Amino acid sequence: MRKKGFVYISILALFLLVLSGCGGASSSKAELVQGKxxxxxxxxxxxxxxxxxxxxxxxxxxxxxxxxxxxxxxxxxxxxxxxxxxxxxxxxxxxxxxxxxxxxxxxxxxxxxxxxxxxxxxxxxxxxxxxxxxxxxxxxxxxxxxxxxxxxxxxxxxxxxxxxxxxxxxxxxxxxxxxxxxxxxKTELSKTSKKEIAVSHQAFAYLCRDYGLTQMAIMGLSPDSEPTAQDLKNMNEFIKEHQVKYIFFEELVSDKLAKTLAKDAKVDTMVLNPLEGLTEEQIGAGEDYISIMDENLNNLVKALQ
CATH class of the missing domain: 3.40.50.1980 (Nitrogenase molybdenum iron protein domain)
Incomplete structure (x- = not known):
């Protein structure tokens, strides 16, 4: 029991270290256009x-x-x-x-x-x-x-x-x-045997409501909110109870906490994009809201088998 408590505290310390490295962002480079x-x-x-x-x-x-x-x-x-x-x-x-x-x-x-x-x-x-x-x-x-x-x-x-x-x-x-x-x-998620997902960021309540899923999040509504050792313990118990195979993380926030917790729980990680922004690579590849949502669906179906 002591060992588990130490693991949760260690993971929490890692999260705080990652969070301390997050900085501010610059302005958009786009310009106003006359005639439009x-x-x-x-x-x-x-x-x-x-x-x-x-x-x-x-x-x-x-x-x-x-x-x-x-x-x-x-x-x-x-x-x-x-x-x-x-x-x-x-x-x-x-x-x-x-x-x-x-x-x-x-x-x-x-x-x-x-x-x-x-x-x-x-x-x-x-x-x-x-x-x-x-x-x-x-x-x-x-x-x-x-x-x-x-x-x-x-x-x-x-x-x-x-x-x-x-x-x-x-x-x-x-x-x-x-x-x-x-x-x-609706069609694809109605076929899955599991309905529970583990996520790093509590962003998917509307998606869960629409398609009959349940989310357990490491962090709250903001992806840099601070989880407690008890939050991490609850996540581990949720994963075991529902035989969850993946912890979902997002691309715009460090994945270190999700991957560390996944390793401790002996599960894998996968992306579930909350679509709060795209990376330069995604923009260059022509991705958009609908294509990213389709990628999310594919990952959900894989995780919920």
Missing amino acids: INVVTSFYPLYDFTRNIGGEYVNAINLVPAGVEPHDWSPKSKDMKNMTSAQVFVYQGAGFEGWVQDFLGSVSADAALKVVEASKGAELIKTSDNKDEFDPHVWLSPLNAVKMANNIKDALIQADPAHKVAYEQNFKSYAAKLADLDSRY
Whole structure:
């Protein structure tokens, strides 16, 4: 028993060491473009939805640079300038962006900027008894993604009514792709014998709700929240009880804690991407929200056999 306690404390010490090495991030390098509707988005999924709906008429700028985890990112002076000069600003809401309320409070009441809270209208999951605290990872449900994309479409039409038909057609086409994605998830996950997943980051409540899964997380809603020795012990017990074969980790945060815990539990690791951002390599390979979600589905099916 003493040995196990020492292992959990050692793993925890490793996590704190990794966390202490995490630093700040730079601004997005994208620029505003004359002659187009400039839309600034707070992180990757909103950027991808905007790109698909806006098409040729929109210049979408993703604030968070490639390879950067957005939970603790905050805008720099160039980002603030882009946000205030754009025609549309899209943010997630539900408490995801800690900096956004200060920015919105600084926007003049007579500014032409259209502000979109993308998660508005989605059925949010509460994280505690506090009615104002919700899990913000709404986009990991394809059906919620349709609602978010619809909010973006409505804002584009308000900002640029001359191209209303194009935006509506693009939305209809993209919503159909998201519906197909949802159908693939329902079909494939309904066939799996297991329904429990072990994850490094508690980001998958909406996905679990939609497809009948249960998640156990090493860390909380923020991927750099600090687990306790008891959290690590609970994870180990969950893995044994449900005969879990993999601990899922994400690419934008160090995998050392997940891999160390997996080694202790004698299981493997695999990626489950919370889609908070893409790496430079993924962007270069043409990956997007739907392709990454399909990769997640393949990994889930493998883990749940």
